[in-house]
Amino acid sequence: MALKCSRCSQPGEAPPAHRVPFTPEAKAKVLGSICASCWKEWEQMEVKVINEYRLNFMDPQHRDMLQRSCLEFLQLDA
Ligand SMILES: [Zn+2]
16 A cells, blocks of 8 residues: 655555554554554664564563554654
8 A cells, every 4th residue: 555654754665564563543554644654764773673682573562662662663653
């Protein structure tokens, strides 16, 4: 699905839905406004965030924190 990315203002494709492991609401935001290349930037940042805070995907609080970091990074948290 083509879109105009709200972060880089470039036309692009949405990231693959299965790569966005968030709540339905946050996932819809990402898939509706973020291009695949900005998502790739986040995936690189995500590794750093996970390592820095030693996040564990099994922990709902950690997943929530990761999701918030992501929305902030992608400027979707307004
Ligand atoms: Zn973008």
